[in-house]
Amino acid sequence: MSKTKLYPLKININGVWKKAKVAPEESLLKVLREKLGHTEVKEGCGKGDCGACAVLLNGKPVNACLTLALQADQQKVVTVKGIGTPDRPHPLQESFVKRGAIQCGFCTAGMLVSAKNLLDENPNPSRDEIKKAISGNLCRCTGYKKIIEAIEEAAQKIRQTIYDKR
Amino acid sequence: MxxxxxxxxxxxxxxxxIDEALQYLSEHxxxxxxxxxxxxxxxxxKIGKVSPPCLLSLSKISALRYVIEESGLRMGPLTTFRELQMTPSISKRYTALFEATKAVSTAQIQTMGTLGGNLCNGSPAADSAPPLLVFRGKVKLMDAREERILSLEEFFIGPGKTALKAGEMLTEIELEEVNERTGSAFKKLGRVSADLSKVSIAVAIVRKDDLCKECRIAVGAVAPVPMRARKSESILIGKKIERSLIEKVSHQVSQEISPIDDIRSTAWYRREVVKAMARETIQLAWERAAS
Structure with missing residues (x-):
């Protein structure tokens, strides 16, 4: 295989600017996992069906497996680790743990990313809207019921926080 | 794989x-x-179906990402399905297009996928094609020397084939004006919502009192290209809309298409199910035109 030219990449991940040298054929997913140490982003199907690799790109959910790393140059990426930390988890992360919305855990990173985007845009989603928002995230343990309940509970917590602040 | x-x-x-892009395209x-x-x-x-020596990314060309409302609607090809959904004039007036953007695969794909990409792929199942056809969409194609405007019907040539020549690129999609008497609807049938369609259909109706003044019907995934069902349309034009008439049209739609067997469905099933979909979509567009 011929050697391809590497390009400089500068990317903001969870609030921190990072640099790497990447080839055009490297996906954002590959660079996140293999060059920048963000193995919390998972790889499932690799063709945009399963959503395990979902990250927020400028606040909106995308599949990192179908994003070229260079397309994300100078952009902001948030992974599941950027949503909350073990010390200060996001209400979604708390609810996922409390409600048992995690079985094997492989879909969880992408699931949380999609749910985060939903609640950012709509803190009072209907059950149907929740299902739509996570329709691109496949859980093969098929624990959807608890996932949906966890998102509902987190939404309620977020609404309460907004209400309390007023 | x-x-x-x-x-x-x-x-x-x-x-x-855009100029830089066209220059590069004309040279390569x-x-x-x-x-x-x-x-x-x-x-x-990834699956090895195509392996281009060079990719030209449009992502830095912000001049290709817009929706402008003036008489009709002008859209930049780089506008994503999610951006289209958020546009009030689309959700209010171009209902069929709004519903189609919602029916595109998943939240992530709606964030990433663009209107221009959907069309230039030339897929007979492109979700955006039927609604754009019923709003008499036109596409502007440019190369380094000149531009030309085609109707969307002329743009689609065959499965995976469009009128785009080497060195040319799609720079704008234009829809005709709709008024308050226009009602439209889109429906898509897939195995699950994230799938490509087995059949998709869009209908736009302009109503005057009890009469159907104009009617346009377009179907996807049932012919080599997304297509208008003109004979079916003509049955409704100028008529009083009644159940029996809608029934007749739905059978005509089924006659007019040329579906095939593939991994998503069979020709027989498509011909059957398109009748029910046509009935429902015409009815819905008609009701919306009234309200």
């Missing part, structure tokens, strides 16, 4: 303006493939 890597290396260029022609959202192209590259 290893979909975890892009197996072939390629050159990558990222022009900042067939060697270049344009990448917009990448949701189809990168999958095709």
């Amino acid at each position: 290893n979909t975890h890597i892009l197996p072939q290396p390629f050159e990558y260029v990222e022009p900042q303006t 022609k067939e060697k270049v493939k344009i990448i917009a959202g990448g949701t189809d192209l990168l999958v095709q590259m």
Whole structure:
């Protein structure tokens, strides 16, 4: 295989600017996992069906497996680790743990990313809207019921926080 | 099949303006493939169906990302399905298009996928095609020397084939004006909502009192290209809309299409189910035209 030219990449991940040298054929997913140490982003199907690799790109959910790393140059990426930390988890992360919305855990990173985007845009989603928002995230343990309940509970917590602040 | 890597290396260029892009295209022609959202192209590259020596990314050309309302609607090809959904004039007046953007695959694909990419793929199942056809969409194609405008019907040539020549690129999609008496609707049938359609259909009706003044019906995934069902339309035009008439039209739609058996469905099923879909979609567009 011929050697391809590497390009400089500068990317903001969870609030921190990072640099790497990447080839055009490297996906954002590959660079996140293999060059920048963000193995919390998972790889499932690799063709945009399963959503395990979902990250927020400028606040909106995308599949990192179908994003070229260079397309994300100078952009902001948030992974599941950027949503909350073990010390200060996001209400979604708390609810996922409390409600048992995690079985094997492989879909969880992408699931949380999609749910985060939903609640950012709509803190009072209907059950149907929740299902739509996570329709691109496949859980093969098929624990959807608890996932949906966890998102509902987190939404309620977020609404309460907004209400309390007023 | 290893979909975890892009197996072939390629050159990558990222022009900042339309002119730069057209210049590059005119110099490299067939060697270049344009990448917009990448949701189809990168999958095709991963499975080895295409392996272009060079990708030209449009992502830095903000002049291709817009929706402007003036008499009709003008849309930049780089506008994503999500951006279209958020546009009030689309959700209010171009209902069929709004519903189609909601029916595109999943939240992630709606964020990434673009209107232009959806059309330029030339897929007979492109979700945006039927609604754009019923709003008499036109496309503007440019190369380094000139531009031309085609109707969307002329743009689609066959499965995976469009009127785009080497060195040309889609720079705008234009829809005709709709008024308050226009009602439209879109329906899509897939195995699950994230799938490509087995059948999709869009209807736009202009109503005057109890009469159907204008009617346009377009169907997807049931012919080599997304197509207007003109004979079916003509049955409704100028008529009082009644159940029996809608029934007749739905059978005509079924006659007018030329579906095939493929992994998603069979020709027989498509001919059957399109009748029910036509009935429902015509009814819905008609009701919306009234209210």
